[in-house]
Amino acid sequence: MRVAASLRHWLLHSGDGFLLPLVILAFFWQLGTPALFDLDEGAFSAATWEMLQRGDFITTFLNGEPRFDKPILIYWLQALSVSAFGLHEWTLRLPSALAASAWVIATYYFAKPRMPRQQAILAAVMIATSAMIVIIGRAATADAVLNLLITLALFDIWRYWEQPTRMRHFRVFFWLGLGFLCKGPIAVAIPFLVSAFLYLSNGQWQRWLQTVFHPYGLSVFLAVAAPWYILEYLAQGQAFIDGFFLKHNVSRFAETMEGHGGYLWYYLVALPFIIMPFGGLLVQLLGKKWALFPAGDQLSRFLGVWFVLVLVLFSFSSTQLPHYLLYGITPLLLLLAQHTGANPQRWLAVLPATLIAAVLLFLPELLANAVADNPSPYWQGLLAQSQKVTGTTYRTAAGIYLCALLALLFWPRVQNYWRLIGVAVLQTLFLVSVLIPVVAYTQQGAVKDAARFARHHITGSTLVMDGVNMPSFTVYREAITPKRAPQPGEYVFSKDGYLQPAEEYAVVFKQGGLVLAKRIVKP
Numbered sequence: 001m002r003v004a005a006s007l008r009h010w011l012l013h014s015g016d017g018f019l020l021p022l023v024i025l026a027f028f029w030q031l032g033t034p035a036l037f038d039l040d041e042g043a044f045s046a047a048t049w050e051m052l053q054r055g056d057f058i059t060t061f062l063n064g065e066p067r068f069d070k071p072i073l074i075y076w077l078q079a080l081s082v083s084a085f086g087l088h089e090w091t092l093r094l095p096s097a098l099a100a101s102a103w104v105i106a107t108y109y110f111a112k113p114r115m116p117r118q119q120a121i122l123a124a125v126m127i128a129t130s131a132m133i134v135i136i137g138r139a140a141t142a143d144a145v146l147n148l149l150i151t152l153a154l155f156d157i158w159r160y161w162e163q164p165t166r167m168r169h170f171r172v173f174f175w176l177g178l179g180f181l182c183k184g185p186i187a188v189a190i191p192f193l194v195s196a197f198l199y200l201s202n203g204q205w206q207r208w209l210q211t212v213f214h215p216y217g218l219s220v221f222l223a224v225a226a227p228w229y230i231l232e233y234l235a236q237g238q239a240f241i242d243g244f245f246l247k248h249n250v251s252r253f254a255e256t257m258e259g260h261g262g263y264l265w266y267y268l269v270a271l272p273f274i275i276m277p278f279g280g281l282l283v284q285l286l287g288k289k290w291a292l293f294p295a296g297d298q299l300s301r302f303l304g305v306w307f308v309l310v311l312v313l314f315s316f317s318s319t320q321l322p323h324y325l326l327y328g329i330t331p332l333l334l335l336l337a338q339h340t341g342a343n344p345q346r347w348l349a350v351l352p353a354t355l356i357a358a359v360l361l362f363l364p365e366l367l368a369n370a371v372a373d374n375p376s377p378y379w380q381g382l383l384a385q386s387q388k389v390t391g392t393t394y395r396t397a398a399g400i401y402l403c404a405l406l407a408l409l410f411w412p413r414v415q416n417y418w419r420l421i422g423v424a425v426l427q428t429l430f431l432v433s434v435l436i437p438v439v440a441y442t443q444q445g446a447v448k449d450a451a452r453f454a455r456h457h458i459t460g461s462t463l464v465m466d467g468v469n470m471p472s473f474t475v476y477r478e479a480i481t482p483k484r485a486p487q488p489g490e491y492v493f494s495k496d497g498y499l500q501p502a503e504e505y506a507v508v509f510k511q512g513g514l515v516l517a518k519r520i521v522k523p
Contacts, residue, residue, distance in 0.1 A: 019124055023104055026128045026428050027097040027137045032090030034440030035448045035472065041140045042472030043067070045092045048078040049475050058231050062471060063480050066236060068243030072228050073182040074142040087475070089140075096144035100137025103148045104128045107330060110155045114299060115338050118417065123337035129424035130333065131276040134431055136323055142182055143323050149179040151330045153191045158302055160211070161198055173217040177224025184244065190313075190327055194306045201301070266320050267311055274322055275329060276356065277423045280348035284340045300338065303331035341417065349420040350409040353427055357402040360435065364390040367442075377497035381513025386442040394438060401430045444472065446512025450493060451476030453509045454516060461518075463491040467498035468514070488521040 036042050047060045047067050060067045060075050077095035085091045108124035115123075127133060136143040153175035160168040172191075179187025192212070199208030211217070232240050272279025310328025314320060359366070367386050371379045408414070408422045451473045454463055465473065465481045473493055474481045486492040492499065496513050499505045509516035 018121065019104060019108060019128065022125065022128050022425070022428075023101045025425070025432065026104075026134050027100045029432050030437065031093050031097055031138060032088050034089070034437050035444035036089055036092070036140060036475060037440065037444060038447065038470040038472050041092075042470060042475065043069070044074060044078065044142070045140050046471040046474040048075050048082065048092065049087065049478070050480065051075055052079055052082060058228070059235050063465075063474055063482055066239065066243070068236075068240060070142050071181050071184055071244070072232070073178065074145055077145065078140065087478075092140040092475075093138055096137055096139055096141065099144040099148040100128075100133065103133075103137075103144070103151055103330075106148070106152055106155060107334070110158075111334060111337070116342070119337045119341040122341040122417070122421070123334050125421055125424055126275070126278055126333040126337060127330065129428045130274070130278060130329065131427070131431065132274040132322060132326060133329070134428055135436070136326065138432070138436070143326065146179060146183045146187060147326050147330070149175050149182060150187060150190055150327055153179065153187075154194060154306060154330075157191060157195045157198070158299070161195075164211075166216075169211070169214070169217055170220055173220040174224060177221045180221070180225040181228060186327070190306075190310060193309055194302070197305045197309075198302055202298075263320070264315050267315050267325050270322050271311075271325065272352070274325055275333065277349075277353035277427045278333070278336055278420075280352040281336050281340045281344055281420075284345050284348055285336055288339055300335060303335050306331040307335070341420075344416045344420045346409075346416045346419065349416055350405060350423050353423050354402065354405040354409060357398070357405050357430075361395070361398045361402055363394070363398070363438075376513075378495040378513035381446070381496050381511070382442060385446055385512035386438075389438045389441045394434065397430070397434045401426060401434075442512075446514045447473055448476050449511055450509055450514055450516055454491070454493070455479070457508070458491050458516070461489075461491055462487075463493065463516075465493045467494040486519045488519050491516060491518050 036045055043062055047062045050061045050063075051057060054061065057076065057079070058072070060072065074095065078092050081091045081094045082088075085094075104124050104127045107127045108120060111120035111123045114120075133147075136147070153172055156168050156172045156175065160172060176188050176191060195212065196208060199205060199211070236243075272282060275282075307328040310325065314324045314327075317324070364387070367383060367390070371383045374380075404426050405423060408419050408426075411419075447470050455477050463477075463479070463481060464486050465483050466485050469483070470493075481493065491508075492505070493514070493516055496510060496515050499515070499517055504520050504522075505517040506520055507515050507517045
């Protein structure tokens with residue numbers, strides 16, 4: 001009991017020191033171990049690699065074609081990291097890990113003066129260990145950086161509303177400019193709408209207009225964001241407008257893209273899993289009358305509107321992905337910490353993660369059943385790949401994880417607050433040390449091995465990609481791989497069983513449902 005009391009004292013009175021090892025675990029531990037995931041990580045990483053090869057730091061290209069999906073900021077950050085430390089998985093992911101770490105610290109220092117210390121620490125722990133935040137904080141994509149910038153902008157909007165200063169005004173527009181440089185209009189739209197509610201609901205519409213359209217603030221925003229947009233338009237013209245603004249912003253909201261579409265209930269179902277292991281606390285929060293919009297509590301209303309606005313906005317979007325909701329997860333986790341953190345309900349705090357752990361214990365059987373009725377060589381190859389990493393070692397780790405959660409659930413004389421933090425730490429440890437590496441090897445291990453094979457054994461010949469969209473192959477091969485059908489005499493990277501007629505191809509590499517083959521020249 002003395003050890004527990006000492007630990008509790010240290011955690012409560014040394015919040016900064018407690019968060020540092022947690023941040024290291026969540027975002028840096030084994031950062032470079034899993035292979036790059038396709039599609040997103042591979043595409044960002046390949047575009048960054050190609051940027052460095054071309055020496056063109058204005059327009060991004062992917063396998064020789066302009067890529068207008070996202071603005072330039074994340075590519076600059078990844079290029080800086082790769083230039084400093086070399087081309088590795090961890091250097092491509094380093095900007096996201098640093099951004100996610102700053103996100104945690106920013107949340108802690110925003111919450112610290114506005115709620116009891118215990119709840120402020122819990123809010124930061126929730127940001128550091130929520131499942132989807134851990135995933136994007138370790139991903140070579142723009143999402144962690146964007147979420148940090150949206151969070152910083154809205155935190156400073158609140159601070160400026162509380163006590164206006166020129167520096168806070170400057171910071172808001174600086175974050176908005178960087179956000180626009182990171183992902184475009186959405187980084188401005190969310191803070192714009194939330195700030196409108198904050199000011200207008202308090203009868204301060206004139207002050208809002210003066211704040212939002214102040215020449216000083218707009219000058220800061222334009223100084224940060226405008227130069228690249230101008231240079232990119234001068235370089236690519238209407239193709240940039242059509243590709244970025246119309247296709248990847250307007251069309252992404254109005255039309256279903258890449259099969260990720262759009263149901264009003266999608267995020268209501270996904271939300272508990274996005275914020276695991278804290279999903280059960282949603283029940284406790286909703287049990288508190290008007291917890292999201294309490295009368296007389298301006299901060300909770302501000303946080304509630306921020307979350308609900310993002311939830312509604314993306315529920316009506318025709319393209320939906322789980323990480324879109326993260327734009328509004330920061331305020332939700334602050335509300336959970338504030339209204340349930342003092343005494344989270346025991347079963348709600350521990351049982352959801354325990355049930356998921358029980359399911360994960362039987363992951364090998366679930367994977368086998370999922371492809372049992374699918375004779376596709378690709379899926380059978382993936383299953384064989386997964387069986388290499390879901391044997392005794394995986395089962396032992398999953399069993400220990402489940403037993404540890406059960407011990408937390410039934411261990412007497414433990415405050416529920418500490419049960420919740422214990423669950424968060426255990427989940428993060430299992431996620432980053434076991435589950436993500438297993439999934440990465442299953443899905444991406446063969447891509448990495450095929451690229452290395454091609455780099456050493458297919459030289460001086462054309463190699464294309466057909467039937468797959470796995471740009472991480474370009475990163476590992478360190479050569480542009482066009483997407484098109486192969487000509488006779490060319491090599492192709494593809495799915496097992498895709499290349500037809502099979503007698504026209506000589507397979508030189510086969511693993512995990514993927515093949516490298518040479519198209520035979522007919523006599």
